[in-house]
Amino acid sequence: MEEVTVNLGTGRASVGAVLDFAWTAGDFTATEAMASTSLTRSTAIDAIDTLVSVDILRELPNARAAGSYRSGRPARRFAVSPDLGVVVGVDAGDMHLAVTIADPLEATLVHHRIDLDPTHSPDQRRAEVLARLQQALKEAGVTQDAILAICVGVAAPVNRDGISPPHPDGFWERTNPHLAEALGGWAPIVEIKNDALLAAVAEGSDPRGAAIGCRDYVALLAGERFGGGVVVDGHLLHGAHGGVGEGIVFDHIIGVGSAFGLSYALHDRVREAVDGGEIARDSVVGRLADADRADPRSILALAASGDADAELVTSRVGATLARIVGVLGSMYDPATVIVCGAVAESIEPVLTAARGILPTQLHLPAPELVASALGAEVVSLGAVATARRAARERTVPRLAERRLSRAM
Template sequence: MPDWIPATPGLLRRVSAGAVLEFMRASHAVTVTEVMAATGLTRATGIAVCEDLMERGWIRELESHKAAGTAQKGRPARRFELNERAGVVLGLDIGYAKASVEVSDLRGTTIGRASRPFAASGGAAGRLAVIEDVALAALGEAGADPKEVLAVCAGVAAPVDRHGNVLATQEFWGLFDIGLRTALHDRHGWIVLLENDANLAALGERWRGTAAGVDDVVVILASERLGSGVVEGGRLVHGSRGSAGELAYLELVEGVGDTFGIAHLARAWAAEALAGDAATALRDIPAGSMAAEDVFAAAAAGDAVARSIRGRLADRMARIIGTVATMLNPELVVIGGGVARSAGPMLPDIRSRLTEFTATPPRVEASPLGDAIVAAGAVRRALDYVEANSLDVDLNR
């Protein structure tokens, strides 16, 4: 079998249409001349492709006007732009306690959001019902019909293989093996992609965060539990069964010992301190409402107990990042998740300790995306799917 594909008219048409759409997504109103310059197409081919994409609904032609006061002769140049509301995509972040959804147009602009908690005991059916309800609520906020959804990507807190199957070899991972793809397709006809949440966090960070333009990066979700997404050479790493980036090995690392995250440990260590007789401003926090943000705020104000907790967390994260840097040698490690914005004050301590734990210390930053990081990556993954399959997507359903 040949290792090349014949350049048939159909293939050339798809390549040309893909190139024009890619240019349109990164531009606003463009002329055929600008399309030609960006894609290398002839004028006749450029016009034919634009007219085909316009007929399919992907782009629209703008009304042309001569510039006021000009002596331009003949017909003004035709101008086209992407029809960003030709459809929408959904990015889902499905955690243990809640589901969050972001609706985006085809330029990646967020036009709707919603979030809802799961019931304490609802089983797979209950979780599916919440996910569907929150997706429809987000679409309602966006003013979009469910029929406009071109693709959905859902991030779950479990390994997912290349075929979109959840690795349910642990009880916790099994909570996310609920038949989501089949359920949403059967009910709404949606194409649903499943991915590990930390992997999507890495995609989201490279798209909208501090890792833009970085090809070797690890994003560590660090709120309640630790998990990481790995990008190497610009490519997301999955592993044979989708568990690349899993951090269960931390149970064997001296000074770490488990996979609890910053938010969980800040609360737990604060509770330990409050059980004793230490004088601390943390006692002013109402019972049951202690959060990592409270600990970091008290530390910033000079509270000795809170500063001690922050130091312990920084030491722990330095050890974790040191192991990641030794094994994967990324240029950048990003701390992500809802706790990231308040964890910034730990960064100087983490950076100063890194050389104790690795000979190849990376740059370390905190994500600016907060708890929207997974949904952002899910939107990016859904957009990538739509962009790769544009000519196979029916916009007139």
């Protein structure tokens, strides 16, 4: 999307500085804004008054009116206006769809998550995304023109225009069915991003994230398919086609052999051990081999409780994960690799096995290997965080410019 240069007049720098401060300040006074922005008092007050005049900031009741002030002249207090609009975060995975409507500050208004049919055509998936968006907006009590920014995470590489390259089996075209075009008129800013990249955003920005304060890390989505969101020197890596961290490389790694994630790897190792006579078919773990797809949480829970068969399986999956992390460590030299997604909630037995093998998989110091605390919603959290950043840095300043121009 084309960048727009925002011009808030001769006081643009000071207005922008105050607005940047206001996003994270909560309630604040002119003195606090002045201290944070290094503006003079008169400049800070002028900037605040400008933002109040165009309804970007609101003036709050003073301390005396609020009943908490005792003597002297009460300071004026301000906050970002609560009715600027909403942001939308979407996690459009291969087999699920999550839609979040949130305010541009911190509150979640609506969040829905449903399963998707992976056999749906691109047209069916696109229609489902649009329908669920409409439904969520209606439930939040807002209209489409209130949207400040939309960010959608998809299970595909995505270039800077929101377009995914062709896939030999059509997978990327199905998981990103021209969503940038379909959503282009929905909001001032629409961003389509790779889901693992958004997981990396969440891990580095959410208070519970495993990468807070870390400048070099990989967020490894590992449940359904492997894909990495890579941060080096504090910068998200993207690539010409959005393919940094794409999991197809693991098809070619001996001992991994597939981009399918840990959920599949656990079931495959159960089947191999049963077929090889290492696990009895009528045992608790062995009976899982005949399922179309075993629940990975049941295998992991058994391993955590000390079941020897489950420990055998998790040790072998741990060896696979160690090879994957070894490749990531050699390519990107991260300090930390974070295993993300729903599987992360119970993945510790696999991580324990992987940590013992990992130092042998690369010459560099092995990265710390940890489980995400953000669960199945990690991509949704990253999408909302990205939409909020776009709203704060781009949409709201443009909105202020338009309102100020009309007022002049």
